Amino acid sequence: MDNFTIGIISYLMGSIPFGFILTKIFLKKDIRDIGSGNIGATNALRTGNKLIGFATLILDISKAIIPVIYTKIHFPELIFIASLCAFLGHVFPIWLKFKGGKGVATYVGILFSINILFGLIFAISWVITFVSTKYSSLSSLIGSLSIPVYLLITGNANNITFFIIMFVLIFFTHRENIKRLKNKEESKTNIY
Structure with missing residues (x-):
C-alpha cells in the first residue's frame, strides 16, 4: 500500500x-503554442518573460524535492519509486493529456x-556544457550522463541502474x- 500511495502522490x-x-x-497564453510547445522552463523562457522562465524552473525543481524528501525521511526504501513517479508525472501529466515537459528540472x-x-x-x-555550446538540450543530456559515469568511475555502483534508467528517459x-x-x-538558449 505504501508503494502505491507514495507512487501516486509523487506522480500527482x-x-x-x-x-x-x-x-x-x-x-494569458498557452505555452504549448509557444516555441517548442514544451511546458518546461526552457520553453517558458521563450515567452520573453524571464521571470516566468525562472519561476517555472524553481517550481519544477521543488515539485520533485517535496515528495522525494518526504519519502527519504519516512519511507527511505521507496525513494527511487517516489523519484521515478515524480519524473513521470512531469513528462506525462494527467492534467494535460499526458503531454508534458522533458523532465530535466x-x-x-x-x-x-x-x-x-x-x-x-x-x-x-550542465553549466560547463552550456557555457561552451549555449545548447540547453545538450547540457541536459551531458548532465544526466554525468551521474552514472561518476558512479562507475568511483566504483560506487549501488543504485546505478536507477540513474541509467533516468538518463535513458531523458535521452x-x-x-x-x-x-x-x-x-x-x-x-541556442539565452538565459541572461
Missing part, C-alpha cells in the same frame, strides 16, 4: 504543469534530494533535440 506532485499555469495566469530536484553531491555534479556538468524526451543537434538545426 510531479504532474503539476507550472510552466502552463504561469503563462496562462500572467501572460524535475530530475535536478530528484538528484539534490537523493544526494546533494549528485545535484552538484549535474549542475557543474528519450530529448529525441527531437538530438535529431536537430545532429542536423545543426537546434536553437
Whole structure:
C-alpha cells in the first residue's frame, strides 16, 4: 500500500504543469503554442518573460524535492519509486493529456534530494556544457550522463541502474533535440 500511495502522490506532485499555469495566469497564453510547445522552463523562457522562465524552473525543481524528501525521511526504501513517479508525472501529466515537459528540472530536484553531491555534479556538468555550446538540450543530456559515469568511475555502483534508467528517459524526451543537434538545426538558449 505504501508503494502505491507514495507512487501516486509523487506522480500527482510531479504532474503539476507550472510552466502552463504561469503563462496562462500572467501572460494569458498557452505555452504549448509557444516555441517548442514544451511546458518546461526552457520553453517558458521563450515567452520573453524571464521571470516566468525562472519561476517555472524553481517550481519544477521543488515539485520533485517535496515528495522525494518526504519519502527519504519516512519511507527511505521507496525513494527511487517516489523519484521515478515524480519524473513521470512531469513528462506525462494527467492534467494535460499526458503531454508534458522533458523532465530535466524535475530530475535536478530528484538528484539534490537523493544526494546533494549528485545535484552538484549535474549542475557543474550542465553549466560547463552550456557555457561552451549555449545548447540547453545538450547540457541536459551531458548532465544526466554525468551521474552514472561518476558512479562507475568511483566504483560506487549501488543504485546505478536507477540513474541509467533516468538518463535513458531523458535521452528519450530529448529525441527531437538530438535529431536537430545532429542536423545543426537546434536553437541556442539565452538565459541572461
